[in-house]
Amino acid sequence: MAAYLDHSIIRSCLKTWGQAWLLLIVICWLPAHAADEEVSSITTALGIETTEQVVTDDSTTSANEVAESSEPLPAPPVINGQSTNNAQIETTPSLQTDSDIRQRIKGIFSEIEGLQAVDVSVAQGVVTLTGETPNEKKAQQAINLTNRLTDVVTVDDRIDRTLDVQDNVTTVYQTLKAQVKNLVKALPLLLVGLVIFILVTWLGSWLSNRKKMWQRLTPNPFVAELLAQTVKVIFIVFGLILALSLIGAETILGTLLGGAGVIGIAVGFAVKDTIENYIASLMLSIRQPFRARDHIVINQQEGIVVRLTSRATILMTLDGNQLRIPNAEVFKGTILNYTKNPERRFTFELGVDANNDPLAAIKVGIDAINDLTFVLDNPKAMAVITNVGDSNIVLEFQIWVNQSETDFAKARSIAIRETKHALENAGFSLPEPIYRLRFNKKLEKALEHMQGSLDTSSATAHKPRVSATPIITHDDHDELPSIDDKDKQKAKARAKHILQGHDAKEVLDARPNDKLMEKVEQEIAESSDETDLLDSASPQE
Secondary structure (H helix, E strand, O other), X not given: OHHHHHHHHHHHHHHHHHHHHHHHHHHHHHHHHHHHHHHHHHHHHHOOOOOOOOOOOOOOOOHHHHHHHOOOOOOOXXXXXXXXXXXXXXXXXXXXXXXXXXXXXXXXXXXXXXXOOEEEEEEOOEEEXXXXXXOHHHHHHHHHHHHOOOOOOEEEEOOEEOOOHXXXXXXXXXXXXXXXXXXXXXXXXXXXXXXXXXXXXXXXXHHHOOHHHHHHHOOOHHHHHHHHHHHHHHHHHHHHHHHHHHOOOHHHHHHHHHHHHHHHHHHHHHOHHHHHHXXXXXXXXXXXXXXXXXEEEEOOEEEXXXXXXXXXXXXXXXXXXXXXXXXXHHHHOOEEEXXXXXXXXXXXXXXXEOOOOHHHHHHHHHHHHHOOOOEOOOOOOEEEEEEEOXXXXXXXXXXXXXXXXXXXXXXXXXXXHHHHHHHHHOOOOOOOOOOOOOOOHHHHHHHHHHHHHHHHHHHHHOOOOOOOOOOOOOOHHHHHHHXXXXXXXXXXXXXXXXXXXXXXXXXXXOOOOHHHHHHHHHHHHOOOOOOOOXXXXXXXX
């Protein structure tokens, strides 16, 4: 009974191990068989005859060996003109296989122009190519075709590139001739495509020229022009796509777009500043930070606005010169617009004697300023004490004017004059800087002794002499104010006589000069090829 159990157990174990081994063989064989069928279908589609032999020392081939010999063959790489086939190399060579490879290659070469003179020899799966080809292109074609065959171990390139002029020229001539024939056949289709392209492009141009329609869509002239040009470009591209699709050349469009993208990047870097100015022009035309005839300052460049173009802002400087500022600098710069708020303040400083009351001087000066016709009552003029110097008290006067009706520089000049005269007429002195010199006692005695000796010598000689040495007295300071007062009175009398002349009114007239504005109007009226992006109808920030 025990022996029977032992035998039954052994038999069941053997049976189980056998089933497991058979299942493993089936699992390994099925993918190999599927791969073998895939390779056979691919080679049949390509028209390549292959001969597969699995040779072993035993008469029976295992499933693992069949799976290894029937793996799909990868595409062979080409290295320096020679091709290497990565297929599995047979263990036992076959003369029949070498002969089949040679016949198949010769048959293929006989059907291709330029490869008929190539000789083929095969030994142990190694294909040696000899003979002649017209150029390198044909030699590479022969190598690539040879390497596509199965059972080819490697290709030995010994082909002689003759580079014969007649052969190469004949090939090129025949190719061009065939292309010309195809072009002649395709001429009617090309003409139809050209007509479609012209019609679509004309339609886009017609739409882009409808300026009133685009201006109704957007009040900004620059944005309207940009929309019109964008629509025109879209129609041109659409017409090109239709024409190329009609003649079956869609791939050309992809090539053109790819090349245009690369060229666009290169051109973009080359004209970066121009593109920056164009984008700045777009933003300025939308924002409208100033109008024509506005008096502005851009990055310390002062002038009156003439026009805004797609590249630059044109100003008329106060000197009467034309100034062009790139729009990129205008957009990024600091803009000071004097015309936006016509009320403008100017300031000036005057110093009075330290012994005078500064508040009383302020009242006298403000009263004189308020008597001027161009000074605004609101905001009213005022003055403050800014500094107390060594010999005077500095007063700052602040006056408001309407610069649209008053010349700013003239008004400031007249206000300074009237304030100065009012202070002087009221008894306030405008002192000059005073420097005090101090000497030690020994030097003072030496100077006094020198002066006494000079007086004695002059009395002895009975001759008048001019002394160049400083004379220190204590009465000179008291005599100076009287001399200054006489000079001031003479100066006032002279000024009164001059200002009573016929042309004196122009000096005291604070109205702006119309000559500069006339030049600005002439510049604005002149026709220009560049569109003016300033529009009074557009909203202003």
